Amino acid sequence: MATFRDASAAAPHLHPVPNPVEDVKPTAVHDRPIGDIIRRKKNLSAEQVDQVLQFQREKGVRFGEAVVALGLASDDDVMFALSQQFHYPYAPDDRRQLGSELVTATQPFSHQAEAFRAIRSQLMMRVFTNDEPRRALAIISPDSGDGKTFFSANLAVVLSQLGGRTLLVDADLRGPRQHEVFELDSSSGLSGILSGRAETNVIKHVPNLPSLFVLPVGITPPNPSELVERPAFGLLMRELLTKFDHVIVDTPAAVYGSDATVIAAKCGSALVVARQGKSKVSRLQDLVATISGSPAKLAGVIMNEH
Missing domain, CATH: 3.40.50.300 (P-loop containing nucleotide triphosphate hydrolases)
Structure with a gap:
């Protein structure tokens, strides 16, 4: 640039x-688990969260990888959640x-x-x-x-x-x-x-x-x-x-x-x-x-x- x-x-x-x-x-930006950030952002139901956790246990992957693999969130959603966790604000959806x-x-x-x-x-x-x-x-x-x-x-x-x-x-x-x-x-x-x-x-x-x-x-x-x-x-x-x-x-x-x-x-x-x-x-x-x-x-x- x-x-x-x-x-x-x-x-x-x-x-x-x-x-x-x-x-x-x-x-203030608060520390929250990445799963909680994605759940709130995508408005996931309790059943969907259980589905992600089960997939996570079976495949031995992180929550973010599991939720993307199941089609419940995008890579951009995971990156946004990580940015919140590391206090790096940006607005991909805005x-x-x-x-x-x-x-x-x-x-x-x-x-x-x-x-x-x-x-x-x-x-x-x-x-x-x-x-x-x-x-x-x-x-x-x-x-x-x-x-x-x-x-x-x-x-x-x-x-x-x-x-x-x-x-x-x-x-x-x-x-x-x-x-x-x-x-x-x-x-x-x-x-x-x-x-x-x-x-x-x-x-x-x-x-x-x-x-x-x-x-x-x-x-x-x-x-x-x-x-x-x-x-x-x-x-x-x-x-x-x-x-x-x-x-x-x-x-x-x-x-x-x-x-x-x-x-x-x-x-x-x-x-x-x-x-x-x-x-x-x-x-x-x-x-x-x-x-x-x-x-x-x-x-x-x-x-x-x-």
Whole structure:
């Protein structure tokens, strides 16, 4: 799906903003036997469970193998049960609810999902370390259509699958899409907070992914540049970093103005996404140079190959 390129720099202060994070708590995941998970998921009757257990004893196989052999569940059902047992949330039966772009949630064992996990590992070593100040990570790109929203959403999913509380902030105040990707209500959100309106319950929990939350844009404002330039944005980022283990921020493409670089500076770190065969080298170089000369730490460059 993508390749990771290297890079490096530091971070920024000011005015109280409403606390949008009241009591957002993930649903606890409980340890249960795999047989119980499959039984509940497939609504198996007591007779069917006895049939599975008898087959299991006769053939000397695991419950999952027995239930699949008897045609009472699929391999995907067993994989889902295992993911629950090992606290690895994903939603194979909820593709329509979570959207086809969320490959890391709906196809967690695919090549693309594995590529996101590899990138996550790099970021855990470069950005989300214990020996450096905590930073939010802005995902930026030179042009629209580079896959930045797709990348931000899936990166947030794989970070949440580590078990830490992860927040995806849609700061693309020009063309927000994260609420569409996750199919969430966007009647209120970031724009309301930055414009000084007292917004509540703006952070949405993502169903089926217990550790993942999304802060949508809300109403698309007429003055996006001015809103992200305000001290309130930096203050909000610092507040969110006290509530969440990882904060990922989607941004407008750099072609639309300086929003992305301003946001990156206030987040403290940035990751550049470009599309192979589409992004212009000159624009990519200009964006990397701008970030390198800003207070943001440049974590690297992702070349989107799709």
